[in-house]
Amino acid sequence: MKALVLHHLNEFPSLDENYANPVPEKDELLVKLTYAALNRRDYWITQGQYPNIKLPVIMGSDGCGYIGDRRVLLYPAIGWGSNKRHQADSFQPLGMPKNGTLAEYIAVQPSYVYDAPDYLTDAEAACIGMAGLTAFRALFSRAELRGEDRVLINGVGGGVALMACQLALAAGCEVHVTSGSDEKIDLALKLGAIAGYNYKKENWHKSVIKEGIHFDVIVDSAGGPGFSNLIKIAAPGGRIVTYGGTHGALQNLNTQIIFWRQLSILGSTMGSPTEFKELLHFISKYQIRPIIDRLYHWDTTDQAFEALRDSHQFGKIVFSLQ
Amino acid sequence: MKALVLHHLNEFPSLDENYANPVPEKDELLVKLTYAALNRRDYWITQGQYPNIKLPVIMGSDGCGYIGDRRVLLYPAIGWGSNKRHQADSFQPLGMPKNGTLAEYIAVQPSYVYDAPDYLTDAEAACIGMAGLTAFRALFSRAELRGEDRVLINGVGGGVALMACQLALAAGCEVHVTSGSDEKIDLALKLGAIAGYNYKKENWHKSVIKEGIHFDVIVDSAGGPGFSNLIKIAAPGGRIVTYGGTHGALQNLNTQIIFWRQLSILGSTMGSPTEFKELLHFISKYQIRPIIDRLYHWDTTDQAFEALRDSHQFGKIVFSLQ
Numbered sequence: 001m002k003a004l005v006l007h008h009l010n011e012f013p014s015l016d017e018n019y020a021n022p023v024p025e026k027d028e029l030l031v032k033l034t035y036a037a038l039n040r041r042d043y044w045i046t047q048g049q050y051p052n053i054k055l056p057v058i059m060g061s062d063g064c065g066y067i068g069d070r071r072v073l074l075y076p077a078i079g080w081g082s083n084k085r086h087q088a089d090s091f092q093p094l095g096m097p098k099n100g101t102l103a104e105y106i107a108v109q110p111s112y113v114y115d116a117p118d119y120l121t122d123a124e125a126a127c128i129g130m131a132g133l134t135a136f137r138a139l140f141s142r143a144e145l146r147g148e149d150r151v152l153i154n155g156v157g158g159g160v161a162l163m164a165c166q167l168a169l170a171a172g173c174e175v176h177v178t179s180g181s182d183e184k185i186d187l188a189l190k191l192g193a194i195a196g197y198n199y200k201k202e203n204w205h206k207s208v209i210k211e212g213i214h215f216d217v218i219v220d221s222a223g224g225p226g227f228s229n230l231i232k233i234a235a236p237g238g239r240i241v242t243y244g245g246t247h248g249a250l251q252n253l254n255t256q257i258i259f260w261r262q263l264s265i266l267g268s269t270m271g272s273p274t275e276f277k278e279l280l281h282f283i284s285k286y287q288i289r290p291i292i293d294r295l296y297h298w299d300t301t302d303q304a305f306e307a308l309r310d311s312h313q314f315g316k317i318v319f320s321l322q
Numbered sequence: 323m324k325a326l327v328l329h330h331l332n333e334f335p336s337l338d339e340n341y342a343n344p345v346p347e348k349d350e351l352l353v354k355l356t357y358a359a360l361n362r363r364d365y366w367i368t369q370g371q372y373p374n375i376k377l378p379v380i381m382g383s384d385g386c387g388y389i390g391d392r393r394v395l396l397y398p399a400i401g402w403g404s405n406k407r408h409q410a411d412s413f414q415p416l417g418m419p420k421n422g423t424l425a426e427y428i429a430v431q432p433s434y435v436y437d438a439p440d441y442l443t444d445a446e447a448a449c450i451g452m453a454g455l456t457a458f459r460a461l462f463s464r465a466e467l468r469g470e471d472r473v474l475i476n477g478v479g480g481g482v483a484l485m486a487c488q489l490a491l492a493a494g495c496e497v498h499v500t501s502g503s504d505e506k507i508d509l510a511l512k513l514g515a516i517a518g519y520n521y522k523k524e525n526w527h528k529s530v531i532k533e534g535i536h537f538d539v540i541v542d543s544a545g546g547p548g549f550s551n552l553i554k555i556a557a558p559g560g561r562i563v564t565y566g567g568t569h570g571a572l573q574n575l576n577t578q579i580i581f582w583r584q585l586s587i588l589g590s591t592m593g594s595p596t597e598f599k600e601l602l603h604f605i606s607k608y609q610i611r612p613i614i615d616r617l618y619h620w621d622t623t624d625q626a627f628e629a630l631r632d633s634h635q636f637g638k639i640v641f642s643l644q
Contacts, residue, residue: 085559086584142584223577237407245577253575255545255567258589262408262464265587267580 063101
């Protein structure tokens, strides 16, 4: 089969046209994949910025495909466990160390296979997995989002942030966004966000404060020095969820604001099978369509990883595996 | 009546032997106070380190006293409101701007008056208010403490920390403590804590990590640079509650640990009337006795405030008002 295999760090994965087809172990199902989607994690792995990297590996955590006539998508968190608060030690996202979705076939346990929502294309269904799961747990399980909350999505271009934006809008929330790109802000406004702020403008948060705006829920994956501004624009009882740290450690967080406003800073990563089921139910209920930035093919895989590296996308970077 | 009145910042309050007795407004009750307890907040007010200070004022948030034969203690959070997540804008602790408990009489609304638990002395009952309420909300409402949790109380000498230690022990938790004083650690061990660490030893947290110990719940009021070590010794799904920031802003918090371990950093201050009721029920059920560091009288008020300033106490600094 064709597969996209990472052989060495600091390179992009390369096409192997004659990779051995996976042989399902006793209970496993063989899925013929049609589309896969990339995640920021895939880029970190190519850069060696991930713990316990084992090579070579077929990359990819998200995919849509077929088991006979049954159209399925994959739950991407292997060995999550049963504790509501956190994943088990055995947890590993699909696509390293276990071979992932950037191939024509994958063998998985039946419990990792879900029916793809009818109204989505294969390519759209392939986008849901990791981004949807991460956004869903962050918003609903961790931040306990409700329709009356005012929400800020910090850095709206990426897969999780954009899905969080769509989920919060569907939940009935007033959604604000930030981005370093005015174009991405415009796209988010078209989706239904009510306001956007370009974080490249120094002290952008002060204009928010001046307008008397505070946020009940803030979603962030940047971390770094800018996180201290998020504390300042959080409402009393506010929840700030962090699922990444692109800009490094959190600095200079004002404790007095944190305790006096009863703020919660909540770490979150991916989610449980139960949360995945709830996510699929939620997006079907509101007929949410994941946003695809661009579609790539077997002959444009380098361009796909360059796009992932450069973070200019608005929505998911998707592979056709056909 | 006798009252301890703060007239100027950067001074301690002084005894006024002829302060006018409070005149209860329509619904208010007149309480003849017998004991009052100090809180760290009282020191911050004398230093001007508190917002919206109005002088002169009778200080003190906690007290025990009598309405006729009825022995009562006071709920110290005025105007808390009805939102579970946070206090209302109208909230103000008792004892600034409204006159507090360091006097022979106080007039309060009936809803702020609770029966003192039978098994406690007046002096013990006077200790419960602010420290107990803060510890209870921090542990049970914010950190959702359960008996199976391993708990770290960071800086065990102060009123809230010591009450948190006692509440967590009563809940059946394995409790560890830190202090800058080996003597305080020994006293906490006598109370039932299982281990103690002197945070003046550099890298004390590394020995904890080396022993494979992680904490489900950590209670902290120091903040500052040391807080980043608390992140490192938190267990997956761990909750770190902060109710103070004696050592300043939080620095250098590792985002990867926060999101991968699904940690929660939870700001907390005081608590609601419902939480106060639950606290009184809890301490009565487990017959918890607040710990008194030393008792002061009208002629030793300066010494009491010096003790508060120097933070050498183990337990509450209490005033006899008789």
